[in-house]
Amino acid sequence: MTVVLLVVSIAFTLAMLVQILLPFSVSREEQLSFELLDEELRQIEILVNRKVALVQTLRDLEYDWETDKISEKDYQRFKRSCERQAVAIMRRLDAIHGGRDWQNDIDRAIDERVASNLFVSEESPSPELGESADDHDGTDDALVCANCATPLEDDDLFCGKCGTPVASAEDQDLPDERPPLSDFDPLTNTSSPSEITG
C-alpha cells in the first residue's frame, strides 16, 4: 500500500515540477498567452464577492431589526446604504457581462425617445395622425430587409430570404437586452428608425 502511495506521490511531484517550468520553456507566443490577464473575470469575482457579502449583511440587518437589535432609524439607514451599494455593484456587473454596456444604450435611447416624444407632440397633435401620415407616405425603408435588402410585406415578422427579424432593422443599434424598449410606446411607428434609436 505504501509503495503504491509512494509511486503516486512521486509521479504527482514530477508532474507538478514540469508545470513550474512550463510557462518559461514554451515558445514566445505561448508564453504571451499565459500573460493574457482576464481582467474582466477578476473584476467579476471581486464584485460577486461584494454582492454576496452585501446580501448577507442585508439578511442579517433584516433579522436584527425583526428582533429589535437595531433601531428603525439605523435599520433604514443601513438598508439604504447596502441597497445603494448593491445596485452599484449590479450595474457594474451588468456592464462587464459581455462588455455590452447596455445600460448606457438604454439611457441614451430613453433620452432620445423622450426628445422625439416632445417633438412629435409639438409637430403632430395625435400619434394616430402621425402613424397614418407615415403609412400614407409609404416610406420604403421599413419594407426592406436590413440585412439583405429583400423587399418585405407589411405584416412580415422575418425576412423570407435570410431570416433576419424585421424589428432588427429598426433597432439594430440597440443591445440584445431590449425588453424595456420593445413595447415602449406606440410612437415607435410614428418616427423614422434613426430618430428612435439614434
Added chain:
Amino acid sequence: MSWLGSLAIYIALYVAIVGIALGAVAAITQSRRFLHAARFATYTVFGSITVASVVLVHAFLTHDFSIKYVAGFSDHTMPTFYLLGAFWGGQAGSLLFWIWKVVLFTAICVYVNRRSYQDFMPWVMSVCMTVTAALLLILVFGSNPFEGYQLIDDPTVGQGLNPLLQTPKMILHPPALLTGMASMTIPFAFAIAALLSGNLSNTWVKAARTWILIPWLFLTVGNILGGMWAYEELGWGGYWAWDPVENASFLPWLTATALIHSLLIQERRGMLKRWNVGLMIATFLLTLFGTYITRSGLIESVHSFAQSEIGPYFLTLLITFAVSSIALFIWRWKDLKADQRLDSPVSREAAFIFNNWMFLSMTAVVLFGTLWPRIREALTGSEIAMGPQWFNRWMIPMGLLLLLMMGVGTIIAWRKANWKNFQRNFVIPIAASIVLTPLSLVAYWFGRGQHLGVIPDEVQALYAITAILLCYFVGATIVQEFYRGMSARRRAHDESWTESFVRLCLKQKRRYGGYIVHLGIVFAFLAFAGNAMKIEKDISLKLGESVTIGDYTLTYNGLHDQHYRERIMYTATMPVERNGRHLFNMNPGRAVYHTTQEMPISEIDIRSTPMEDLYVALVNFDPSGETAAFKVFVGPFTWFFWFGGVILILGTLICLWPTRESIDSLRPGSSGLGRAAVFGMLTALTFSPIVIWTAESHTDWGSAARYSLISQAESEALPPPLPTSLEIGEHYAIDDEGV
C-alpha cells in the same frame, strides 16, 4: 529508502525557496506566468513532502531500523495502529508531519482560490512557502527524520514508543493539535498578504473568517482529546491541570476565539482593523511559541518526551517572524484606520470588544503563569510553582465574566441598546435564570448531591451557583434566538418546527452555528460547576476490605497479572455497590513495560454518566498483592465537558458547512459527491471523541481489562515463564520478576 526521503526534503526546500520568489514576482509584476509557476511550486512542495512522509511511514511499517528515528520510536511488537502513531511520536517526525500539514492546507487554499483573491494569492503563496521553507530548514539542519546509522551499527530491535503514548487517544490528539497549529498559517498568510499588497479592505477579513475556523476546530478537537488523555492516563483526576504544554496549545485557541469575534465587527462596522491584524499575527506567533516551549525543554511538563535540541532553531524562527510581521504592521499602521467609531458603550460592538479584552486578559494570565516560574528562576535562582490553584483564582472569575458577555453579546442591539431592546430580549433569559437556578439546585441537592456527603466551601459554592445561573441565562438567550428565527420562518414559509430548524441553520450558518458553539461552552461550564461537589480520596485497602466514597462502596478483591512480550499488566478487581446493590466491577491497573520499568503506567478505570464519573486509579500495591493504594474521584457532571465539546465541534461544522459554490470550486459538477465526502469526514471527526469516550467508559476497553481482550495469540506465542494469572489471595512475588 532513507535516501529517497532525504532527497524529497531537499527538493521541497529548494522548490519552496524558489516558490517564495515566484510568488513575490507574480505579486509585484502581476505576471500570469509567474503566478502559474508559483501555484505549481506549492503543489510540488506538497508532493515532495508527501513522498518524504510516505517513505517514513513505509520505514515504520517495514521496521527499517537503519533509520535512527524508526529505531528510536518503534519496535517489532507494536501493532500497526501505533506504528502509524509513531510517525508523530517524536520530534523529527512530528515536525515533518507539521510541515506536511502546512503544505497540504496551502495546496488546498491555492487550488480552491485559483480563480479568486487574485490580489492576495501570490502573496499568500509566498508567505506560506516562507513558513514551509523555514520549517524545512529546521528539519534539514536540526532534526532530519531520515538520519541513519552506519551500516555496521544497525540495531536489530527498536526502542519502542513511549508507553504513555500507546493509547488510542494519543494517536489522534497530536495530529489534531499539529493540524490546528499548521493550518493557522493560512489566515496568517492572508493578513500578511493584505499588509504587503496594501489592499486593507475587508477582503482579507472574509478569507480569514473562513480559514481561521479550520485551525480553531482542530485546536479545539486536539485540546479536548488531550484533556481526555490526561484524564485517563495521568491519574490527575481532572482533564485540565494548567500544564505548561496544555497552556501552550490553549494560548492560540484563546486569541483565535477572540479574533473570530472581532473579525465579525470589522466585517459589519469597519472597526477594529488594527486590532484584527495584530491579533492574527499574535495568534500565529503563539503557535510557534507553543512549539518552542514544548520542544526546547524550557518548561518542565508531562510532555517532556517531545523535548529535543531544536529549541534555538524555533526561537530564531519565532523572533524572525515576530520582527518582520510587526515591522510590516507598523508600516501599514496609518492605512489601518477604522472607518467608524464606537457609538455607545451599551451596544453589541462594545460587548464584543469587552469579550475580546477578556480573552486577551486570559491569554496574558496564562502566558504569565506559564513563563513566570522560569523567568523568576533565571532572575533570582529560586524556584516557584504556579499550580492549578493560582490559575483558577484568575481564570474562574474571568471565565464567568466571559460567559455573561456571551449571553449579553447575543441579544444586545447594534450601535446603541435602548429600553425596548432590553424588554424584548433580556427579560425572558433573566427570568429563566432566576427561576430555574434555585429549582435545579434544590432538585440536584435532594436528588443526588446530599448523598455524596460534600459541603463545598463558600467561594466554590458561589462560583458554582453563579456558573449555573449564567448557564441558564446564556442557554435561554440561545433558545430564544432559535425560537424567534424558527417562528419567523414558519410564518413566512409554512414549515414544520424541524424543517424550520434545519433551514435556519443552513441559511444563516455562521449565526446559528455560532449559537450552537456557545451552547457547547455552556455545557462545559456546567461541568466546571460540578467540580464544587467533587470528591477526591487516596485510599489503601487490604484484600477483601471495603471503603465507602460518596455513596459508592468499593471492595478490593485482589490483583491478577498478565504477561505480554513488552509489558506486565497488573489489574485490580473492585466490585462497586450502592446501598448494598451491586452496580458494576472496576478494573484499574498498572502496566510495567520491560523497556521502561522505572516508569509504570496507570490504567485508570472510569464509569462515566451525565450525573457523575467514578474514577479509580491503582497507585501502588504490595508485592504480595495483599494491599493496594488507590486514588478515587467522584466528579459530578464531568461527562458534560465532553458532551459540550461535541456540541461545540458540531456548531463549528455548521459554520463551516460547505456551500454549493465552495464545492463547485473544488471541481465543477461535483456537488453531491463532494458534499457527501466533506460532510462524512467532518461528522466522523466531530463524533470521534464522544464515541471513543463512551466505548471506553462502558466496556472493558477503557480499563486494564482490555488487555485480556487483545488477541491471545500474542501471549500464547510466548514461553510460559510464569503463571498467566493469579487467583485471588494467591501470593505473587513481584520482586522475583525484577519489577
